[in-house]
Amino acid sequence: MSNNDTLLPANFIRQIVAADLKSNKHNGRVATRFPPEPNGYLHIGHAKSICLNFGIAMENNGICNLRFDDTNPEKESIEYMESIERDVQWLGFKWSGLHHASDYFEQLYDYAVQLIQQGLAYVDSSTPEQIRANRGTLTEPGIASPDRERPIAENLELFQRMRAGDFADGQYVLRAKIDMASPNINMRDPTIYRIRRVHHHRTGDVWCIYPMYDYTHCLSDALEGITHSLCTLEFEDHRPLYDWVLEQLQTPCHPQQIEFARLQLEYTIVSKRKLNQLVTEKHVSGWDDPRMPTLAGLRRAGVTPKAIRDFCERIGLTKQNSWIEMGVLEYCIREDLNENALRAMAVLDPLRVVIENYPDDQTEQLEISNHPQRPELGKRTVPFAKTILIERDDFAENPPAKYKRLVLGGEVRLRGSYVIRCNAIIKDDDGIITELRCSYDPDTLGKNPEGRKVKGVIHWVSETDSYPAEVRLYSRLFAVPQPDNEANFLTALNPDSLEIIHNCRIEASLADAQAEQRYQFERTGYFCLDTVDSIDGKRVFNRTVTLRENWEKD
């Protein structure tokens, strides 16, 4: 038994694979695949499936393919395909083979011909409406199409002519001949080929007939030698059809389909249709808007691949429909960022502080640790001067109970610097505080003052040796836990999901912040440079997640 068996939590799929390995069901092979349809960007729900499929393969020295389920060219595109490849790699996985269902179109066609020859498929001229009407209902059996007993030779000729383009779109379909009375509606002679004159992003105009998912997926799995075909719960009813197709045809193998519950995350949606709607109706800036649950969005927000992988492991894997609280994802993000993000100071809402007893033209280059628990991450230089900026709400004229920041006549520690005392408040004509006059204790750099305790610590930047920046504070995109349950999910959008702050000041070391670097703006949250809008010297930072807040804000 390897270490993995003791370190990784048990789940029912790991158990099935382990049992199959033990019984030598697939001659010791484990082969999985991640099979997205390229009709949208990958989201956090796909991450669960990616981690599962690639994870199962890696844990067992198996292989995992990336396969595009590109059988419906109407909705698919190259852009989506490219984004999917990019996102899977970013998440940290490397596929064994890169395949497309469209690679198998010729073989799929040949298999269909075999089905016809075996009397197990027929060309139907019924209209979509007739097919639906004759399918029966959940409680009543369907009735046979008049074409169901069409002679094999005729089916063969018609199917060949469907491919040749002799017929109009929709004029005929190829149907599997199974059981119109089956209690499982998927088995009531499902359509397996339709005529559609649509340009396919990979096969161009070579085909005018396209195979359906149920027919394509099982055969693609078999052709790739997949051992465990993992999919979500809604396909449980399709498993009999998956197995039926493979049982009728001579295929390289017969993979086992196993279903698991898809991810449902509170305060978000993972419906590609709805995500697409958010993009096209401009409720967000794009598929990579940092509020989107897409991998591209999470990446731009500063979430790390490691955090997402950790999340996918923590949430477990079962067949139970369940809702994961946002707190779990946030915990995973903070855990990684707390350990690895460089600390820095940024003042979001600056208030000027003049230190009256500090020399006018003096500037000190203070050395401050990049990480309080990890000295190996080094130090940075932060300039300190007579005039500094602090966070406006780190001062209170009328402090609430237990307030431990700066108050008139009180002391506070400037992080990595001196202890200062507030001596006076200066206001403008409207009564707005414009400046604080303070004094510093020169004997408090790197040590605590004697004879008294200074509880509060606040962050700051030098007024002259700091830089302007735009900071974008993101919070949950939706205001309700289950937006999908709303009559119209758009009404559940959180109007305050983005707050843009223009006049922030960041410490000098942040001037050359790198795109991939994650920072903790101390006492504020985790941030990273926005890769899209930080241009021409303009610095834009995205908040990935706040720091945990254990105290009651007033």
Next chain:
RNA sequence: UGGGUCGUCGCCAAGCGGUAAGGCACGGGGUUUUGAUCUCCGCAUACCAAGGUUCGAAUCCUUGCGACCCAGCCA
């Protein structure tokens, strides 16, 4: 009221007949130049319900109840 699937702590989730793991959340204590981190402690006599089998049941059986999925020429 056809078929499929699922019901263990607020949210996830182990458990696979021998007497309820763990994580998140939450509450409380300690450390701390981030109200962060870290750390210690607490948190299901109880497993949808009711019967039954057994020395022993969350685990087996029976009957209920509840939830989710399926009637695309989507995947």
